[in-house]
Amino acid sequence: xxxxxxxxxxxxxxxxxxxxxxxxxxxxxxxxxxxxxxxxxxxxxxxxxxxxxxxxxxxxxxxxxxxxxxxxxxxxxxxxxxxxxxxxxxxxxxxxxxxxxxxxxxxxxxxxxxxxx
DNA sequence: ACCTTGACGGTTC
DNA sequence: GGAACCGCCAAGG
Numbered sequence: 001x002x003x004x005x006x007x008x009x010x011x012x013x014x015x016x017x018x019x020x021x022x023x024x025x026x027x028x029x030x031x032x033x034x035x036x037x038x039x040x041x042x043x044x045x046x047x048x049x050x051x052x053x054x055x056x057x058x059x060x061x062x063x064x065x066x067x068x069x070x071x072x073x074x075x076x077x078x079x080x081x082x083x084x085x086x087x088x089x090x091x092x093x094x095x096x097x098x099x100x101x102x103x104x105x106x107x108x109x110x111x112x113x114x115x116x117x
Numbered sequence: 118a119c120c121t122t123g124a125c126g127g128t129t130c
Numbered sequence: 131g132g133a134a135c136c137g138c139c140a141a142g143g
Contacts, residue, residue, distance in 0.1 A: 005140075024125050035138060037125035042140070044124060062124080066131095070124040077124075 005033060009043040010052050016061040019088045020104040021097055023065045030106065041070070060084040067099040 012031045016022050022030075024037035033039060040062070047057045060081040064070045071078035073095055082092050090102050 025127095028125085035126085036140085038123060038138065039125090039140060041124040042122095059124085064124080065126055081124090 005031075005036075005039060006043040006046060008032065009040055010047060010057050013044070013057050013059065013062060014052075014055055015106070015110060016058060016104050018058075019090060019102070021061050021063050021085070021090060021099070021102050022104045023063060023067075023099070024070075025065055026104075027062060030111070037065075058084075061104075063097055067097050069095045069097075 008031045024040040028036045044059045
């Protein structure tokens with residue numbers, strides 16, 4: 001199908017726990033698409049607003065490898081993303097989140113659970 | 118088939 | 131930190 005990659009990406013994003021964040025490249029890697037961070041950005045831009053497979057896709061938990069929100073600070077989406085993160089106790093200073101404190105570190109059982117060969 | 122566009126990333130200065 | 135540069139590659143025109 002056309003959107004295999006998007007589906008895989010959305011699914012991985014749904015695994016990010018509340019109160020934590022992941023970066024685009026990290027999601028790409030976990031989705032079996034190493035080196036394709038930009039594709040993750042595209043996929044997130046096409047997330048169905050109503051959710052996917054019965055669940056919402058927490059697009060706002062994905063930020064860039066610099067630990068920053070990737071929207072222009074004045075944009076509508078920037079404000080939305082920051083608000084969502086703060087609502088779940090993630091500290092956002094300006095556009096920055098301390099990855100050291102909030103980056104998702106998936107454990108082995110989570111990874112195994114998500115694999116479907 | 119060619120060109121441009123991304124919610125990017127690593128390297129380097 | 132931050133900016134410039136280059137690599138990446140699916141989608142859409």
